[in-house]
Amino acid sequence: MKKFLLAVLVDNKPGVLTHVAGLISRRAFNIESISAGYTEEPDVTRINIVVSVESEQELSQVVNQLGKLIDVIKIVNLTLEDSIERELVLIKVQASKESRADIINVVNIFRANIVDVTTEDVVIELTGGESKIDALCEVLREYGIIEIARTGAIALSRGPIPVKSM
Amino acid sequence: MLMNGAQAVLESLKKEGVDIVFGYPGGAVLTLYDAVYQMKFPHVLTRHEQGAVHAADGYARATGKVGVVFATSGPGAGNLITGIATANIDSVPLVCITGQVANPYIGKDSFQEADIVGITTPITKHNYLVKDVHDLPRVLKEAFFIARTGRPGPVVVDxxxxxxxxxxxxxxxxxxxxxxxxxxxxxxxxxxxxxAKLLVKAKRPLLFVGGGVTTSDTTPLVRKLQEGLGVPAVSTLLGLGCIASETEGFLGLAGMHGSYASNMAIQQCDLLLCLGMRFSDRVTGKIKDFAPKAKIVHFEIDAAEVGKNVPVNLAVPGDLRASLPLLVTKLEAMDAGFRDQFAPWLQHAIDMSREHPFGYIPATGPDDVIHPGELIEQVSKLSGDDTIVVTDVGQHQMWAAQFYDAREPRQFITSGGLGTMGFGLPAALGAKVGKPGQSVVLITGDGSIMMNCQEFATLADNDIDVKVIVVHNFILGMVGQWQRLFYHHHYAQSELKGKTDLVKLAESMGCKGARLTKAGDLVTKLPQLLQEKGTVLIDVYVPEEEDVLPMVPGGKRLDQMVLAKGEEK
Structure with missing residues (x-):
């Protein structure tokens, strides 16, 4: 299985997410993560899809089938471009008086931030690639992870050319 | 111009050249129907929303125009689903305008509310929910544009x-x-x-004609191509008629119930030119061994179809209306003597076709039973060159594909991809409405006809003339065939030996009916019945245990056909 991050520009209209989600489920595509948000253009939404495929043929099916949707404007496979990929995670970890110093240590090593503290827990914020986030989660597991929220990956190409002009 | 949304819908339909709507009223579309009443907009009231959508589909397939359907919210729109899916998989242009509950009631589980945009998303080319009247003209303009351009398909406007x-x-x-x-x-x-270069090197090229040729109305070019190259041609179910069946080198239907010659030609050819088709599993047999000796060229408008099921060596993208003229012109300019180059191969294909035609044991006397193949050959003989044949789904459909001589595109109308029983009667109705000057014959089965038989009432009340031939074998024929072959002859819920009198059924709704039971009736009664005015149900008794052959069993190669009972190639 190989993973690819697709930047999908779509019309910012009602029903778009239904169409994209409907297609993914109907064609039984393997989606690792999906995230959507506004862009520099008010009528365009950018959907970031991380898809995992067995073959090039499967990848081209994902791209071509998505491309058929009327409200899809453009699809670029950013994994095949020189690009920066990031994901944001919030992790709530059990933190007692005894363990808190250790956790802060870990947070510093990973260059993460503590964004909330109570007597029983801390909430950690980290931005990075998937493997870095996975590594932090792994280390924090022994302290007791209460819950995790991840955004899924987003990406931009390097250099001045935007996806819409690629 | 000041008007309400309902009037705006009808004005927009006029601007799109819509001359008829198929539909069924209900609560959420009362205002729309009031506009139909006031503007006297042409409309056919079917007896079921499913009838309306199949009728619009038949109309669209026969005419090439967009079929238009009206239905109310919830159950009304819900009844369209099978018809929309049927049109979607066969690339038929439809615009379905459905009523939705009023804005303040949306999302409240209101009376007759269903999320039709959500439900139809996977089976439409596109869909819309219109909540603001100011969006209505733009949405309708887009809906017709999307439905009819590119690879056509159904669009729902809720x-x-x-x-x-x-x-x-x-x-x-x-x-x-x-x-x-x-x-x-x-x-x-x-x-x-x-x-063109591949053709120069080829010895055994084969044309594979798909539904895209019908849809793009490129039949004259395809005929020119086949004639100019002197190559054999085969067809998918939806491509039938594009090359007239009596054309020299036309080998007929390919695939699961295709001809011996078609399937062997696919396995033997060294270059397969596929025009507007999607390599359905009914066509390819075992995919890994499909056309093993051939370079496969795929002419296809939809990029997502290329390589989806079968890997291809060369894709020719774009509309056949763009690629085919270019190819024909180039080949003509080359003057490469293709006809001589391919003559031995063409002869080989013709020989295969002559040696292994679709066959049946003909009746030995007028009191003999009627063989379905003989019935359909007789219907074919009695039909004019412009007759439109519509089928339902099952054994009769395959016999129709095998034995009916389809002569022109848009004259063999059938539910290919979805295989929708109950498609036939309303689709025939729609085809006749779209082409009133042409005869329409429906070939159906005793299973299929009962799904949507309510449309006999629509045919009678609107004086629509369709000849309905029921290939009546007292069983769900194709189910029975598979049960005989693969399920130890267990007729699990497939027998239809009830008390239903189909002739009386048609008569009860204002149509005529007749029954044919012996071979002689095909000569003495059938011609007159087909000439009658108005819709006639012709109930033809045929033996129960007839298989559709040849047959490529699921998962087998195309050249592993069962040719006759107990015989395997």
């Missing part, structure tokens, strides 16, 4: 009830501006050049 009631200043847009869709499908000249 309109909140209060939108129909709201008055506004109506103006129909001149153009469509969609960021993600321009409806343009240019071809690639380099790819076309490569096809």
């Amino acid at each position: 309109v909140a009830k209060d939108v129909f009631d709201t008055k506004f200043d109506y103006k129909y847009p001149e153009n469509v501006t969609l960021k993600g869709y321009d409806g343009q499908y240019p071809t690639d000249e380099k790819a076309v050049d490569k096809v």
